[in-house]
Amino acid sequence: MxxxxxxxxxxxxxxxxxxxxxxxxxxxxxxxxxxxxxxxxxxxxxxxxxxxxxxxxxxxxxxxxxxxxxxxxxxxxxxxIGVIFQDHRLLFDRTVFDNVALPLVIAGYSHNEIGRLVRAALDKVGLLSKEKVYPITLSGGEQQRVGIARAVINKxxxxxxxxxxxxxxxxxxxxxxxxxxxxxxxxxxxxxxxxxxxxxxxxxxxxxxxxxxxxxxxxxxxxxxxx
The missing domain is CATH 3.40.50.300 (P-loop containing nucleotide triphosphate hydrolases)
Known part of the structure; x- marks a missing residue:
């Protein structure tokens, strides 16, 4: 490895x-x-x-x-490789869903596939109910979870x-x-x-x-x- x-x-x-x-x-x-x-x-x-x-x-x-x-x-x-940073590096003008979806959008995934994979990743880190909110409203721990979900979205x-x-x-x-x-x-x-x-x-x-x-x-x- x-x-x-x-x-x-x-x-x-x-x-x-x-x-x-x-x-x-x-x-x-x-x-x-x-x-x-x-x-x-x-x-x-x-x-x-x-x-x-x-x-x-x-x-x-x-x-x-x-x-x-x-x-x-x-x-x-x-x-x-999924990379998680201490400062999260989230986009605060985009929702939690859009932050996690970004790698899939860049890779050219379909809309339906993006929705399925993002919700699965958010569910894995316990943030499925937060997909429509903006990162600024989240705690530090929740922001870190968003960063983890984004890092693992491509498995x-x-x-x-x-x-x-x-x-x-x-x-x-x-x-x-x-x-x-x-x-x-x-x-x-x-x-x-x-x-x-x-x-x-x-x-x-x-x-x-x-x-x-x-x-x-x-x-x-x-x-x-x-x-």
Whole structure:
């Protein structure tokens, strides 16, 4: 699913966000990516989504060598990846329905198919009754759920989430993580960048730790809820 081999990313000016990172995630695996602010978490996710390209090393996602992927193929690559942002990135002049439908509209789906798929995605995240409202009227947790519904609307095999619970209280954060686990149970790979160590310790998933751009840890943590 995801394979990094000796991957580095250096930005103009000399800042090295990632240095010699080698890691492999199996298809359908769920893992957390953690580390201090500036450790390289967002950069790693951007390399997977081809928002950025590595300065060195090799990145393979879904069997495709991203180093060799031309610009014309990037949109097709991204259709297989759902990305959830901390700031939601919703369109506030469009309804919840229209926000979630956007990837399908771009992909050329029929009106009837869009309606069916959007309502199924909203139902999955518990927001079917909110399809006609505007995002500004929703709570932070509900806005994040809209972002998740939009990310999974194409049923991608891989979900990437960049600090998806950073602005949420502990209870809402736990609910959002529960949604990710539901998708993971049906075979979707999930990689979540998060600095919420307390929340991560309540979940039994692999944890990748970055420290100043290097992979400093890879394993499981003991659950802190007694389970």
């Amino acid at each position: 995801i394979r990094f081999t000796n991957v580095s990313k250096r930005y103009p000016g000399g800042f090295e966000a990632l240095s010699d990172v080698t890691v492999h995630m199996e298809p359908g695996e769920m893992a957390f990516l953690t580390g201090h602010s500036g450790a390289g978490k967002s950069t790693l996710l951007k390399l997977i989504a081809l928002i950025e390209r590595p300065s060195g090393g090799q990145v393979i996602v879904n069997g495709q060598n991203l180093n060799k992927m031309g610009r014309r193929k990037i949109p097709y690559h991204r259709r297989d 991608p095999p891989l979900l990437l989430a960049d600090e998806p619970t950073g602005n949420l209280d502990p209870q809402l954060s736990k609910e959002i993580m529960g949604i990710f686990e539901e998708f993971n149970r049906v075979g979707v790979g999930v990689l979540i960048a998060s600095h919420d160590h307390a929340l991560i310790r309540t979940m039994n998933h692999r944890v990748l730790v970055l420290d100043h751009g290097r992979l400093a840890g890879d394993g499981y943590v003991r659950r802190s809820d007694g389970a």
